[in-house]
Amino acid sequence: MDKSTHFFGHSVFGQLISLIDNRIISEASIESKSDHYVKRFKTKDHLISMLFCSFAKCTSLREVSGAMLGLSGKTKHFQLKHIPRRSTLSDANKRRDSSVFGNIYNKLLRKYGHHISDSRIKDVINKQIEIFDSTTISLFKDILKCVGRNPENGRKKGGIKVHTVINVDETVPKMVWFTEAAKNDHILLEKLKLDDNTIYVFDKGYNDYKAFKIFGENHTGFVTRIKDNAVYETIETCPIGEEIHSGVLEDQIIEVTVKEGTMESKLKLRKIRFYDRVLKREFEFLTNLFEMRPDLVAAIYKLRWQIELLFKQLKQNFPLKYFLGDNENAIKIQIYCALIANLLMTVIQKSVRKSWSFSNLVSFCKIHLFNYIHLLRFLENPDKDWQKEELLQLQYNLF
Numbered sequence: 001m002d003k004s005t006h007f008f009g010h011s012v013f014g015q016l017i018s019l020i021d022n023r024i025i026s027e028a029s030i031e032s033k034s035d036h037y038v039k040r041f042k043t044k045d046h047l048i049s050m051l052f053c054s055f056a057k058c059t060s061l062r063e064v065s066g067a068m069l070g071l072s073g074k075t076k077h078f079q080l081k082h083i084p085r086r087s088t089l090s091d092a093n094k095r096r097d098s099s100v101f102g103n104i105y106n107k108l109l110r111k112y113g114h115h116i117s118d119s120r121i122k123d124v125i126n127k128q129i130e131i132f133d134s135t136t137i138s139l140f141k142d143i144l145k146c147v148g149r150n151p152e153n154g155r156k157k158g159g160i161k162v163h164t165v166i167n168v169d170e171t172v173p174k175m176v177w178f179t180e181a182a183k184n185d186h187i188l189l190e191k192l193k194l195d196d197n198t199i200y201v202f203d204k205g206y207n208d209y210k211a212f213k214i215f216g217e218n219h220t221g222f223v224t225r226i227k228d229n230a231v232y233e234t235i236e237t238c239p240i241g242e243e244i245h246s247g248v249l250e251d252q253i254i255e256v257t258v259k260e261g262t263m264e265s266k267l268k269l270r271k272i273r274f275y276d277r278v279l280k281r282e283f284e285f286l287t288n289l290f291e292m293r294p295d296l297v298a299a300i301y302k303l304r305w306q307i308e309l310l311f312k313q314l315k316q317n318f319p320l321k322y323f324l325g326d327n328e329n330a331i332k333i334q335i336y337c338a339l340i341a342n343l344l345m346t347v348i349q350k351s352v353r354k355s356w357s358f359s360n361l362v363s364f365c366k367i368h369l370f371n372y373i374h375l376l377r378f379l380e381n382p383d384k385d386w387q388k389e390e391l392l393q394l395q396y397n398l399f
Contacts, residue, residue: 016051032103034100041088053337059322065088093325105343108344136162159182162176163177185206194215196219201301207227210260233254251272253290272284272294318362320335348361
């Protein structure tokens with residue numbers, strides 16, 4: 001076969017790292033003071049090492065350091081100045097504040113947000129829809145307190161809870177907070193910046209009438225599901241027009257009691273009962289969007305499934321079962337780096353016109369991580385070299 005048409009002067013890993021502007025790392029390092037009193041293993045070297053862990057799916061410090069030591073002489077394309085030994089990487093994961101990696105992630109999201117966003121939903125609703133939820137990652141040690149009963153052998157695993165907010169049109173986390181798994185999900189409600197141009201979508205685990213009252217005072221919409229044991233009084237049953245989706249069974253205005261210390265007040269909300277023909281079950285939605293069509297409220301709640309897909313995507317494609325450190329800071333660093341890797345792969349996926357599933361894309365990059373092929377050109381037409389060879393063979397047979 002002739003020289004490959006996909007050959008490129010930088011490895012696939014180098015091309016992925018090149019998506020991270022040096023200025024972003026430099027600014028984040030200065031803001032977080034992460035390189036103060038550090039002589040050799042700087043923030044950039046640390047970031048590249050942990051991204052290698054994410055893309056190569058390494059499961060131990062020995063695996064990361066051993067594999068990277070084998071890259072001696074091949075690191076200039078991704079600007080790694082110091083290849084870490086196992087102890088160096090372990091110390092850095094323990095001592096360098098994880099906030100610098102969160103800062104880098106937020107800066108990358110601001111840079112590529114317009115590239116990965118899809119504004120079609122916002123154009124229909126005329127408001128930004130944000131989804132929030134949390135997922136728990138189990139730990140082998142009781143580093144962070146987990147939930148559930150104590151096992152009979154007395155060895156209880158730890159757990160870290162990742163609280164996440166995503167824009168419905170971006171499919172990557174917009175904001176992330178970490179707590180121990182035993183922490184109540186309601187902490188996320190305190191972190192939200194409410195405004196009248198946003199509709200929040202969340203599961204019934206976040207039901208909090210005091211929070212719903214604050215949503216209303218800030219003219220911020222929300223859609224959730226009502227709890228099975230909710231106590232309320234029906235104020236009005238609204239007529240359902242012929243133009244409304246037939247899955248809408250009931251549309252009511254209800255009143256609930258908000259308890260704030262010794263004080264009680266009444267809050268009006270809207271309850272919509274909807275039958276999903278695909279799942280063959282009924283849902284009862286709770287919202288403060290009184291003017292919106294009931295079938296559109298149901299459609300908005302269905303968008304919540306996107307955050308579940310995100311959690312599944314992260315856990316399946318990046319090493320979040322095995323952590324390189326037994327301390328809270330190291331765990332947060334690894335999760336942040338997985339989020340950065342996820343963002344970079346999403347940018348690649350959005351840049352390619354050919355349809356690639358996310359998992360196939362991640363697997364391809366892992367296999368070819370240090371092959372010198374033009375990533376985007378190859379993904380657009382993987383069979384180009386074979387087609388060229390077949391054409392040359394056909395010409396040879398003809399003449």
